[in-house]
Amino acid sequence: MSRFLSNATNRIDAKGRVSVPSAFRVVLAERGIRELYCFQDFVFPAISIGGADLLDRYERQxxxxxxxxxxxxxxxxxxxxxxxxxxxxxxxxxxxxxxxxDFTGITEEVTFVGRADHFQLWRPQAFQAAQAQARGERRLAGGRSE
Known part of the structure; x- marks a missing residue:
């Protein structure tokens, strides 16, 4: 099954558009996603993006x-x-x-972040900070005896 993996940072053009990474476009095509459901993430200062199946999942909840x-x-x-x-x-x-x-603080560049069944748009500095924090917390959790 195709998944959104990795991350990439792209520059926003003068008209306010940004190229979606080709690997992400391939996954969108494989999944038949033509219309993107975008929502303000519940935890992070990021926009989460997927297909109608993502919206359906939340509506079932x-x-x-x-x-x-x-x-x-x-x-x-x-x-x-x-x-x-x-x-x-x-x-x-x-x-x-x-x-x-307005939600993310994105200005000139966007970091695309794969999240398996969807991807996110981040302000590059915010993504780097969140990833570093998560890595640090995982490193600390790995050293704990339970």
């Missing part, structure tokens, strides 16, 4: 809750209120909209 519960309503605020659909242009570029910029 919402549907499993009491529709009047706080949990269902909060999840809907994040999944629906914090999400949009975008498309790549004919050259495989994505428009970096205010929706993306």
């Amino acid at each position: 919402i549907a499993a809750e009491d529709p009047f519960s706080l949990a269902a309503n909060e999840m809907s605020l994040l999944v629906h209120g914090g999400g949009v659909f975008l498309k790549l242009d004919a050259e495989g570029r994505l428009m970096i909209t205010d929706f993306i910029r």
Whole structure:
């Protein structure tokens, strides 16, 4: 099965577009994803991107809750209120909209980060810091006896 792996940083052009890495475009094509579901990540200052199956997964979680519960309503605020659909242009570029910029702080460059079944858009410095922190925490966790 094809997965989104690795990371790459690309420059945003003068019109606000960025080329999606070719490896990621291959995975999108293999999965038949034409319309990208983009949402503000729940944990990181990043935009998570996948196909309709990603939205479906979150909607199943919402549907499993009491529709009047706080949990269902909060999840809907994040999944629906914090999400949009975008498309790549004919050259495989994505428009970096205010929706993306405002949430991530992205300005001139975008780091694309593979997350198996989806990928994320990060401000390069934020990704480097988060990855270093995660590596440090994993290193510490590996040294603990349980």
